[in-house]
Amino acid sequence: xxxxxxxxxxxxxxxxxxxxxxxxxxxxxxxxxxxxxxxxxxxxxxxxxxxxxxxxxxxxxxxxxxxxxxxxxxxxxxxxxxxxxxxxxxxxxxxxxxxxxxxxxxxxxxxxxxxxxxxxxxxxxxxxxxxxxxxxxxxxxxxxxxxxxxxxxxxxxxxxxxxxxxxxxxxxxxxxxxxxxxxxxxxxxxxxxxxxxxxxxxxxxxxxxxxxxxxxxxxxxxxxxxxxxxxxxxxxxxxxxxxxxxxxxxxxxxxxxxxxxxxxxxxxxxxxxxxxxxxxxxxxxxxxxxxxxxxxxxxxxxxxxxxxxxxxxxxxxxxxxxxx
Amino acid sequence: xxxxxxxxxxxxxxxxxxxxxxxxxxxxxxxxxxxxxxxxxxxxxxxxxxxxxxxxxxxxxxxxxxxxxxxxxxxxxxxxxxxxxxxxxxxxxxxxxxxxxxxxxxxxxxxxxxxxxxxxxxxxxxxxxxxxxxxxxxxxxxxxxxxxxxxxxxxxxxxxxxxxxxxxxxxxxxxxxxxxxxxxxxxxx
Numbered sequence: 001x002x003x004x005x006x007x008x009x010x011x012x013x014x015x016x017x018x019x020x021x022x023x024x025x026x027x028x029x030x031x032x033x034x035x036x037x038x039x040x041x042x043x044x045x046x047x048x049x050x051x052x053x054x055x056x057x058x059x060x061x062x063x064x065x066x067x068x069x070x071x072x073x074x075x076x077x078x079x080x081x082x083x084x085x086x087x088x089x090x091x092x093x094x095x096x097x098x099x100x101x102x103x104x105x106x107x108x109x110x111x112x113x114x115x116x117x118x119x120x121x122x123x124x125x126x127x128x129x130x131x132x133x134x135x136x137x138x139x140x141x142x143x144x145x146x147x148x149x150x151x152x153x154x155x156x157x158x159x160x161x162x163x164x165x166x167x168x169x170x171x172x173x174x175x176x177x178x179x180x181x182x183x184x185x186x187x188x189x190x191x192x193x194x195x196x197x198x199x200x201x202x203x204x205x206x207x208x209x210x211x212x213x214x215x216x217x218x219x220x221x222x223x224x225x226x227x228x229x230x231x232x233x234x235x236x237x238x239x240x241x242x243x244x245x246x247x248x249x250x251x252x253x254x255x256x257x258x259x260x261x262x263x264x265x266x267x268x269x270x271x272x273x274x275x276x277x278x279x280x281x282x283x284x285x286x287x288x289x290x291x292x293x294x295x296x297x298x299x300x301x302x303x304x305x306x307x308x309x310x311x312x313x314x315x316x317x318x319x320x321x322x323x324x
Numbered sequence: 325x326x327x328x329x330x331x332x333x334x335x336x337x338x339x340x341x342x343x344x345x346x347x348x349x350x351x352x353x354x355x356x357x358x359x360x361x362x363x364x365x366x367x368x369x370x371x372x373x374x375x376x377x378x379x380x381x382x383x384x385x386x387x388x389x390x391x392x393x394x395x396x397x398x399x400x401x402x403x404x405x406x407x408x409x410x411x412x413x414x415x416x417x418x419x420x421x422x423x424x425x426x427x428x429x430x431x432x433x434x435x436x437x438x439x440x441x442x443x444x445x446x447x448x449x450x451x452x453x454x455x456x457x458x459x460x461x462x463x464x465x466x467x468x469x470x471x472x473x474x475x476x477x478x479x480x481x482x483x484x485x486x487x488x489x490x491x492x493x494x495x496x497x498x499x500x501x502x503x504x505x506x507x508x509x510x511x512x513x
Contacts, residue, residue, distance in 0.1 A: 053360050098331055098382070099361070101353030178379045191359040192379060199356050219358050236357055246357050271383075 013318050016308065020316065023134055023304055027091060027111060030130055036087040036113060041076035043069055043093060047279035051219070052267040055097035056276060057106075068276075069095035072297055073112055074220065075282035078250070081114055081293060082285035089113035091300070102312045103242060105321055109300040116293045120249045123294035124209055124235055127245055131237060134303050137207060146212040148229065151190075154198045159190050159214075160229050167193055187216055202238035211235040220257070221248035235296075239306060247296030254286035326388040330363040330380050338370065338389040341378070345370040345389040345443050354379075370441065371448050392442040398434050407432055407450070409440060420447045428452055430486035431504050452504045457513050459483045459499050466492030477509075 031038065048056040048068035057069040070076070073090045080088060094110045115123055128142055151159050157170045167189040168181045176196040181189060202208045211234070215223050218232035225231075233249035251257055261278055269275055304316045314320035328337060333351045340346070346367035355361040361382040368375050370391070380386075396409035396418070405422030420440065424447055425432065431452035441449040463480035477489040488502055490509045499513040 051358055053355070053358055099353070099355065104353055104355065175377075176379065177377060179381070179384055184381070188360050188381065191356065192362060195354045195356045195359070195362055196364070196379060217357070217359065243356055 010318060016304075016316055017318060019308060020304055023300070023307070024091065026134060027130070027300075030133065031089050031113070034087070034126075036089050036115070037085065039073075039077065039080060039085070039088045039090050040092060041070075041073040041080070041090060043095070045070060045076070045279075047075075047277045047281070049075055050261050050264045050268070050276050050278065052264050052271065052273075055099075055273065057095045057097050071096050072110060074295070074297070075279050077112065077114060077295070078290055079281060079285040081116065082288050082290045087113075087115050100321055102314075103302065105301065105313050105317060107321075108313070110297050111300050112295065112297040114250070114293050114295040116291045118294055120233055120294055123249075123296070124211075124247065127235075127237060127247060127296050127298070128207060128209070131207065131239070131244060131298070131303065135239065135307050141206045142209065143206045144209045144211060146226075146231075147194075147210055147214060147217075148212065148231075150198050150202070150210060151194065154201050155193055157193075159193075162186075164189055171196065190214070199238070199243070200241040203240055203242070208238045209235050210238060218251075218260070219248065220251050220260075222251050242302055242306065243299070244302055244306075245296050245298045247294065250290065250293050250295050252286065252290045252292060254283060257286050258283055325390075327385040328388055329385050330382050333363055333365060333380075338391040339367075339386040340389040341367070341386065345391060345448070346376075349375065353382075370443060390444050394440045394442060395437050396440050397437050398432060400434060401432065405429070409438065409450075412437075418447055420450055424448060425450055430482075431456060431484055433458060433484045454504060455501055455510060456504055457499055457501050458486075460490065460494060460496050461485075463490065463494065463496055465495065 028038065044059060044067050046067055049071050054071050056071055058066050059069060061067045072094050077088060077090060089112065091111045092109065093107050095107050097106070100106055115126070148158070148160060151157060155170055155174060157166060159167070164186050167186065171178065171181070171193050174197045178184065178192055184192070202210060212226055212231040213234040215230040215232055218234060221232040221234040223230050223232050235247050236243055237245040265276065265278065301313050301316055305313055308316060310316055328339065333348060335348055335350060337348045338345060339348070346369055348365055349368050350366040352364045353361065354364050363380045363382060365378050365380065366375060367378060394411060396411050399408045399410050399417070401407050407420050407425055408417055409420065410417045422429070428450055433456070436453065436456065439451040440447050441451070459482065460480050461483045464478060466478065476492050478492050480488055480490045480494065482488060482502070486502065486507060488507050488509055490500060494500060494512060501510040501513055502508065503510055
């Protein structure tokens, strides 16, 4: 009997799959030791999350019946938190439409967890501990910088007081050119400047916590006053210029959350994107009362990529999507 | 005019920006956090070869450049250095100026089929085959006995005028295979 030759690209990934499995095991042990419960909320649901810049995959579940694949388990986990489940985590696939590239895959594995009543800073430290454990970082230092200070440091501009014209001039001075910047609004220009001039520098010599995001990027985080600016209690962790974690001191104010979802929905429609259904079950959970908590989402495949010194997600996925 | 959306951007796609033709060399999807997704593109100007970086918001569109790629056979070189090519199917002939040929002059050989980029009806680039076979026109004789070491190279000039390093056992008049991207010797024919 002759056997067909094995798929060589898969053969070369077997060692990586062993690493993947041991990382998954380490994460489960990390949470078991801290008494955080594993949950597995469904990926498919009748409503979706609403973010202006995250697009959702729609799936046909019957004749003219549609459902959505989740882009994170956040809304369902918050329903569990409101029901009193306590500290919990989910480790599994999430889906995002048209996100494909060296550091993006339409389906990726997300680790998301929530801690009830833990102070924000303690929660950031727990996130750092998990990342350090998985990346086997040893004595590499950690540093903290606010979003505003990072832009000032790497791009030389204080965005709070900058005009759109200042932001365009700043990007040009640093050699970054966009298509039709004259038509872009301040928020888009700021994000362009951040992605081109700031992000690649973050976490090159340390594990970096970027915090105090502009209120316009609060998403599902609480906001607070900081000097002359309202900032979001949101943090991201960067290593070697790559974003690994996005966490919040979670917004518990149901009325404010409803306002933000409506605003995101309106913004999507203004951008010409298809309208999405607002998840009333999620809003009802906040009305019932979400306990004060912090939450974070970590890109598992990116962690594995960095742990194994690879430069693209496709190197650590057994069945990556074809290159864009 | 046909257009391409950012999610159709790929290396090799030819577009027109501000009336100038570019080819995409490298395309990267960039998206920090929950922020605006961007597509960062390295673009090479089709005529000057100058490389520029441009960032686009996801969903933006660009005009596709009016570019054709033709495979044409080299017929002969004129006294002024311009080169005449012919399409084997239509028998149509075009003359490409020395200017456009540029550094690829060293790969011009009669009877070889080249890829010619035509922008708005004008030839703007002549791309030689990746691997070409040609005779050595000029090289110093190799010393006997040295060939055993294998990796020892010496300078040579091919019949088309390209300067390449060849193993010392190659003599004038011999035919070799060359990688035109790197000007490196591949094998003896």
